[in-house]
Amino acid sequence: MSEDRFRHVLGYIDSHLDDTLSLGVLAAQAAYSPFHFHRRFAALTGMGVHRYVKLSRFKRAAWQAAFRSDLSVTEMAMQAGYEGPDAFSRAFRQRLGVSPTAFREQPDWARWAHAWQDLDQVRRFVMPLAHQHGDVRIVEFPETAVACLPHRGPQERIGETIRRFIAWRKENRLPPSRAATWNIAYDDPDETPPDAYRMDICCTCASVLPNEHGVVAATIDAGRCAVLRHTGPDSQLIDSVRFLYGEWLSAGKETPRDAPLFFHRVTFFPDVAEHEAVTDIYLPLASGT
Structure with a gap:
């Protein structure tokens, strides 16, 4: 086969x-x-x-x-x-x-x-992923106001943070169909001590009222970004990220900006089949010359 x-x-x-x-x-x-x-x-x-x-x-x-x-x-x-x-x-x-x-x-x-x-x-x-340099596009990302729930601690406990954020979204009637879902990744889980790991769980939102869940107002900064669409399970997401930082950056003249990587969760499991889950990976870049 x-x-x-x-x-x-x-x-x-x-x-x-x-x-x-x-x-x-x-x-x-x-x-x-x-x-x-x-x-x-x-x-x-x-x-x-x-x-x-x-x-x-x-x-x-x-x-x-x-x-x-x-x-x-x-x-x-x-x-x-x-x-x-x-x-x-x-x-x-x-x-x-x-x-x-x-x-x-x-x-x-x-x-x-x-x-x-x-x-x-x-x-x-x-089933390794097979990315091509042509799969990456350069965009001007607009400043985006978000509701943000910071996750701090072991990556394996991120499900707890996700559940709290889902509860907040339901209370505020902001399902993924109405408000885009974002993750801001500050650290590489393979290189960061578990207690120091950081990721923000977010959705597009103009303002956030005080709440018991710990959700706060935040902003994803504007700027040039390289975007790679990842289609498939989260277990392979790290391979797409490594392609961007490895092969793609090495082959071109772009320089990463001093800003964290972030993800747009377009569709996700279990709402769609796992191999059909779509995540757009944004790598912030330095200003073009």
Whole structure:
């Protein structure tokens, strides 16, 4: 199975988690016989195709449990392909240590951060991104007023900050469809001590009233930026960032400005299939000559 066919199969799985994903269906997508497909899939991913599908469905349901409070446990279980909420709760407890309801009340974000490593490893190392210099465009970014919730501390606990920000957005009726979502990244998590890690969770907003969530008014500065569109899971976002700082900067004459990298979250998982999530990466640049 070529890399392109393999990428197609994983994308098909992401887009059809609510459908029947039998061995025969997926083998047909790969243009392989079922006899050879499951062996080739296991050789490339390190896990069987049935397990991969089950974990993909479970991951979506678990993200819904963490960030989509309007969905019931029964609805999540059905969408994940379980016979009922009891079976789903057992699987949730096995992977995350607690039931979905208990996790919603008191999340263990450290365990959460490591729960998807097997799936993320498949995507990142078996399906590497292939960027081209022509994918990067230069724009004049306008000064943008935002509502900002600073995250300070271990990256693995950022889910806690996201949930607080979602709660503020709901109270202020500012869903992503009405107010663009931004992340401001001050630090490289691989090079920063966990307690010193900083990222701001933001959305476009002209003014912010005092609130109990810690959301404050802030501004993303205007200026020239290089923009690279990343399409795919967050586990591969670091690869797109490294392309910008590595190959792209090395090949041209641009110089980074003394301002943090920031992201525009155009669409995101679990609202869309994971391979269809879109993030625009903005690298601030020095003024042109």
